[in-house]
Amino acid sequence: MTDRAPQPVDRLLPSDEARDLISLVRDIAQREIRPKAAEEEEAGLFPRKVFTLLSDSGLLGLPYAYEYGGGDQEYEVYLQVLEELAAARLTVGLGVSVHTLAGYALAAYGTEQQRGRFLPAMLGGGLLGAYCLSEPASGSDAASLRTKAVRDGDDWVITGTKAWITHGGVADFYTVMARTGEEGPRGITAFLVPGDAEGVGAAPPEKKMGLKGSPTAQVHFDGVRVGDDRRLGEEGQGFAIALSALDSGRLGIAACAIGVAQAALDEAVTYATQRRQFGKPIADFQGLRFMLADMATQIEAGRALYLAAARLRDEGRPFAKQAAMAKLHCTDTAMKVTTDAVQILGGYGYTADFPAERYMREAKVLQIVEGTNQIQRMVIARHLAGPESR
Template structure:
């Protein structure tokens, strides 16, 4: 009997010994704590809140932020590879860390020194979990058309409206909320840091989704939520710029998660087909199947190189918006292709819940939608190439 092929380890280019040790730790956590309960907890729509507290204690919820602010001081190049490893073990965890990092971005990059000192240590390493509230039911891709409002009332702001499609909605300890404080359009939007237990804040029942049952996605209602003026992040009217800056970085997080999911699907398909015999020999002896595996591996490697190249631009302080959109577009499309083909390679077994391939396929679809649909990514890329449409 031919031996089952073991997946080849992913080759990593890491900038330091510290980074290599960090990734070794992440792999250990993924193998022992993240992957084993994933299938059962996803089927039962169970969010692993305790695991996120453990990850926070380990420093994994604040990796790309400076140590002086309570973060891990790691470059994005390293942080994204950590996300990839965790997403390969369970997408709910990798995506959850990406969303939390997105929710911290406004205070870390645009907050005052006082706001950073007051809030970031707990946000980055104190066991808290964040959510990012930009989208609304009627203004998903058209984020500048949001209708949630914030009105001044003495020394406070009062927020009223409903946010939609919020990851961690109802369970987050804090929300970064974009709300209208002025005229229509992008110039009238401001950013606020809202506590998860604020009076008037509530969440609807989680959405019923085709995948990622363990990651709650819900509408968040703000019914006259009152926050002190000190929780306005950045300048009044600066919120749209705050949001776009966060999304550029967040798109790289989605790209890394997509490659992690695709790698997990390829590993599953390779293990299955190398151990399955048909017509007297392993499936991996058939040239057509070997070529298909080679194509999938190439898609994954290309996507990994693309998101890492964009991360290095970010780390160097260079513009990376177009490259982030390219990475998000390519990597999530690749994840959709790889997971679809992994199910096909496994035949009927791939379609059953006894194997994780079908879960990977259902999970991959959302990555083409979140943090800017892939159609929006094409618009972003084209704008960098040819300027705004109609100009």
């Protein structure tokens, strides 16, 4: 069964331009993404043509500067675009978020020459990016990564394996964190590696419980040679760049989570108002009405939380704590709401004839990616009581 079109969220947007942008995204989602979502996810098909369409429509570089091919949109607007895309198909929403994450190091820490040379193609040239921090033995403890980059004249030679890479094997460029010096966070440097560079390869995609259309794979760097003009930031600055990127990336995950939760709520409301038992719609029973009310309230709270953090970011104010809170709350909400949606649909919710079961499987990974929710709690607590916050 194809996913039903949701009731449009009544959004608070800062300009007519932003309202037109959301209308464009909804039109693309309704015509090009939602009708094929269930079938293509079941078949594990990666929607590369959709990402090409999004690039052609100017939607792959929204929060970046117009002079480099971006959309010059506030993060508050960009995140609401992500929510709309994720509600239609999480593979697409998450993919745009990861692509934006992959471009962050260049946009924020690259030289003017690097930005002018590389960013336009990355933001509007049909390219797709991936972010390479995690490794088979370093996930939450990211500073213990083992991938090495060794200086060889004017080049760097990168060797190692990255794990759990969204778009692994299909990306056109990889932002790679590699060790160039001492152990620990101060010995890590960031590099921009072309996807077709000699020595870059990918393992077969992981077999996942959800997000089957989004390839997640190990990426191998076997003596990959890149020039020093592809080093981003200073030597040893890579870990700080990675953490800064993740602050923004977590907001993207939060917005995607609310998109999935909203889609599940819309499905549950539609079913509950149409399904009749004991002579009336099941939505008339108080137990279900209260479930729907709680689902809607948590979604609105999550949306307000990620937008509040985005506004801090747009104003140039610290937002790392709020980003962690948004990622934590929104992804936990998505898991709870999608589980309740399956319950409301009953036996039908457990079948692939309705999208509720897919939403539930997809929501789970959002509690894990870009810092597990246990890590988010550590980040929040550190800001509240730890010495790092001072």
